[in-house]
Amino acid sequence: MPEITRETVQKIARLANLNLTGVEQDTYAGQLEKILEYVHKLNQLDTTGVPQTSHALPLQDVWREDVVTPSLDRDEVLAEAPDPSGGCFRVPRIIE
Amino acid sequence: MEYSTLSAVDIRERVVRGELKAEDLCRAVLDRIRALNPQLKIFLAVDEAGSLAAAREVDRKRAAGEVLGPLAGVPITLKDNLCTKNFSTTCASKILDGWKPPYNATVVERLKAAGAVLMGKANMDEFAMGSSCENSAFHPTFNPWNPAYVVGGSSGGSAAAVAAGITPLALGSDTGGSIRQPAALCGVMGFKPTYGRVSRYGLMAFASSLDQIGPFAYSAEDAALLMSVISGHDERDSTSAEIDVPDYRAQLSGGLKGLKVGLPKEYYGEGLDPEVRAALETAKQVWRAAGAEFVEVSLPHTEYCLAAYYLVATAEASSNLARYDGVQYGLRGEGGHLLAMYGATRAQGFGPEVKRRIMLGTYALSAGYYDAYYKKALQVRTLIQRDFNAALKQCDLILTPTSPTPAFKLGERMDDPLTMYLSDIYTISVNLAGLPGLSVPCGFTSQGLPMGLQIIGPAFAEAKLLQAAHAYQAQTGWHKRRPVL
Numbered sequence A: 001m002p003e004i005t006r007e008t009v010q011k012i013a014r015l016a017n018l019n020l021t022g023v024e025q026d027t028y029a030g031q032l033e034k035i036l037e038y039v040h041k042l043n044q045l046d047t048t049g050v051p052q053t054s055h056a057l058p059l060q061d062v063w064r065e066d067v068v069t070p071s072l073d074r075d076e077v078l079a080e081a082p083d084p085s086g087g088c089f090r091v092p093r094i095i096e
Numbered sequence B: 001m002e003y004s005t006l007s008a009v010d011i012r013e014r015v016v017r018g019e020l021k022a023e024d025l026c027r028a029v030l031d032r033i034r035a036l037n038p039q040l041k042i043f044l045a046v047d048e049a050g051s052l053a054a055a056r057e058v059d060r061k062r063a064a065g066e067v068l069g070p071l072a073g074v075p076i077t078l079k080d081n082l083c084t085k086n087f088s089t090t091c092a093s094k095i096l097d098g099w100k101p102p103y104n105a106t107v108v109e110r111l112k113a114a115g116a117v118l119m120g121k122a123n124m125d126e127f128a129m130g131s132s133c134e135n136s137a138f139h140p141t142f143n144p145w146n147p148a149y150v151v152g153g154s155s156g157g158s159a160a161a162v163a164a165g166i167t168p169l170a171l172g173s174d175t176g177g178s179i180r181q182p183a184a185l186c187g188v189m190g191f192k193p194t195y196g197r198v199s200r201y202g203l204m205a206f207a208s209s210l211d212q213i214g215p216f217a218y219s220a221e222d223a224a225l226l227m228s229v230i231s232g233h234d235e236r237d238s239t240s241a242e243i244d245v246p247d248y249r250a251q252l253s254g255g256l257k258g259l260k261v262g263l264p265k266e267y268y269g270e271g272l273d274p275e276v277r278a279a280l281e282t283a284k285q286v287w288r289a290a291g292a293e294f295v296e297v298s299l300p301h302t303e304y305c306l307a308a309y310y311l312v313a314t315a316e317a318s319s320n321l322a323r324y325d326g327v328q329y330g331l332r333g334e335g336g337h338l339l340a341m342y343g344a345t346r347a348q349g350f351g352p353e354v355k356r357r358i359m360l361g362t363y364a365l366s367a368g369y370y371d372a373y374y375k376k377a378l379q380v381r382t383l384i385q386r387d388f389n390a391a392l393k394q395c396d397l398i399l400t401p402t403s404p405t406p407a408f409k410l411g412e413r414m415d416d417p418l419t420m421y422l423s424d425i426y427t428i429s430v431n432l433a434g435l436p437g438l439s440v441p442c443g444f445t446s447q448g449l450p451m452g453l454q455i456i457g458p459a460f461a462e463a464k465l466l467q468a469a470h471a472y473q474a475q476t477g478w479h480k481r482r483p484v485l
Helices: A006-015 A022-044 A074-078 B008-017 B022-040 B048-063 B106-113 B156-163 B180-186 B220-230 B274-289 B302-323 B338-349 B352-365 B371-394 B417-424 B428-433 B462-475
Strands: B043-046 B075-079 B117-122 B169-174 B189-192 B212-217 B260-264 B293-297 B397-401 B437-444 B450-456
Touching: A006 A022, A006 B352, A022 B302, A022 B352, A022 B371, A022 B417, B008 B022, B008 B048, B008 B220, B022 B043, B022 B048, B022 B075, B022 B117, B043 B156, B048 B117, B075 B156, B106 B117, B106 B220, B117 B156, B156 B169, B156 B180, B156 B212, B169 B189, B169 B220, B180 B189, B180 B437, B180 B450, B189 B220, B189 B462, B212 B220, B220 B462, B260 B371, B274 B293, B274 B397, B274 B437, B274 B450, B274 B462, B293 B371, B302 B352, B302 B371, B302 B417, B302 B428, B352 B371, B371 B397, B371 B428, B397 B462, B437 B462, B450 B462
Parallel strands: B075 B117, B075 B169, B260 B293, B260 B397
Antiparallel strands: B043 B117, B169 B212, B189 B212, B189 B437, B397 B450, B437 B450
């Protein structure tokens, strides 16, 4: 099983858009390794040919009429935004 | 006004008969919150104006001779991960501190339509991740039976609100035991319905394939009353089942006679606290005396449940919590460009347990590890489901402990995530299988801390679980005990 290094933690944190301090990186490296060591017990089971259950109920896609209904009020939604501007959500620069 | 031992059923009847004004009751509840909240820290926000307005509306309707809803005048507490329009909803997280949702959860709409009086929002583990309420970004909640002990989690505030006699009913959510475990630790009933029984619209998602909303109450009758209000299909939640909702309260009188009850041998093994084991033994005698018959069953993949759960739940959480990015609502951190802003927002906004689970889930879903972890966990989930299907062919219901131990002391398990996760060892399998599970008080330890037993049944057999719990409660007085406050 893989060893959780500081570099692995940094890579995962980047994927999760999570800035971590050096101390946090070390803490999580140790804790994740311990948790992964524990979950590794799943490999004791032979699951060849066992289907995956992603959902508890056997659900199927259903169709509905494409009827227009009111959405949330734009002003009400923007009232809770950190930086609303001109009817939109303003964010910092995306492209340098 | 002394109201704290009145049941929801009682309150509604008195309101309907005109013996009790909803507004007077509401004021008494607000007084009780003011008296108890400073020490127990159950509520994150109290809706004084909204609750009084709702109570007055019930009184107005009664005076005008209008039809009163099934929960008319009944005070209720909501877990703070249920969206309430224009009223603080934080998930006990700094990332949502001060946020007011622009819409109500479906269960909130249904409660309002039923005449319930919504008192406020209860503390919880941040984003429902935890088993003690200590992961709240704001403060822990203290157990009404003994404030040195935790209330359990993640719906600990909701459990404590009922235990402390503040509201006879509360709603929580259960992803791996988050209703049942705090119910057991606080000496009240907690019910996680079948996946799909209650709409999740407006419940802030933790792990969407496992989350389910459910009631807290002292009695099965009150829980049944609330279940009939909140259950049913909702076009805004495509996973809510299109199955008729019975009048659960009218169906309570089934009894335990002739019931075949399965005892999974894996749930009575190592790690079970001796006092909890003894309480279960005593409870079994009560069930047997009431006509139930016990059979030993096996759930052979029990020891793999926790591992499968922590991969499935964290994988789903890492994806669900991606939405908290500082763009549309909630906290926004400082950053010169978009990605830096995301990273800073999430670093400031999430607490340690949430970060840990996002990291674990992201890892389990990342390239190179997906098959070894996430896919494997989903296959094991199938095996766990098959275990339950096979066991429930041999019996009507399954009886287990709810939590391996009674409430533990605050701070005791905070340094070791794995030990904390083991608090849910008997409850998580039920979420993986999507089945209904109910915890009912079954005794007290020598220290005076409550304990609970868990009843598990087939999908959509909610009525059967409530019947069994009701019959058990008729034989025992555990649910009538109240903490001295």
